[in-house]
Amino acid sequence: MILRVGAPVFAGICFLLYALVLWVWGQRRRSLALRRFSLSQVALALCAFIAAVGYLVNLYASDLWVALELAPLFLAVCMAVVGGVTGIWEARRGSGLGRPRS
Numbered sequence: 001m002i003l004r005v006g007a008p009v010f011a012g013i014c015f016l017l018y019a020l021v022l023w024v025w026g027q028r029r030r031s032l033a034l035r036r037f038s039l040s041q042v043a044l045a046l047c048a049f050i051a052a053v054g055y056l057v058n059l060y061a062s063d064l065w066v067a068l069e070l071a072p073l074f075l076a077v078c079m080a081v082v083g084g085v086t087g088i089w090e091a092r093r094g095s096g097l098g099r100p101r102s
Contacts, residue, residue: 005052012048015041033090036083043076 019041026034050069 004055008048008052008055012045012052015045015048019045031087031090033083033087036079036086040076040079040083043072043079047072047076 019038022034022038022041026032026038047069050072054065054069
C-alpha cells in the first residue's frame with residue numbers, strides 16, 4: 001500500500017520541482033515556451049496527487065473521479081503542445097531557447 005501511494009506522491013513532488021526549475025529557467029531566458037512546459041508539469045503533478053488520493057479512498061469506480069483524473073492530464077497534454085509550438089515560434093524568431101546568454 002505504501003508503494004502504491006508513495007510512488008505517485010514522489011512523482012508529483014518531482015514534477016513540481018522540475019516545474020519550478022523550468023519556470024526559473026524560463027524567467028531568466030525570457031522564454032514563454034519553458035514557462036508553458038512548467039505549467040504542463042504542474043498539471044502532471046496534480047494528476048499524480050489525484051491518483052494517490054483515489055487509491056487511498058478507493059474512488060476508482062466513480063465516473064466523476066475518472067473525469068477528475070483525466071482533466072489535469074488533458075490540460076498537461078494541451079500545455080505541452082502549446083509549449084512546443086511556442087518553442088518553435090521562439091526559435092524561428094530568434095529569441096528564448098535559441099538566444100545566447102549575455
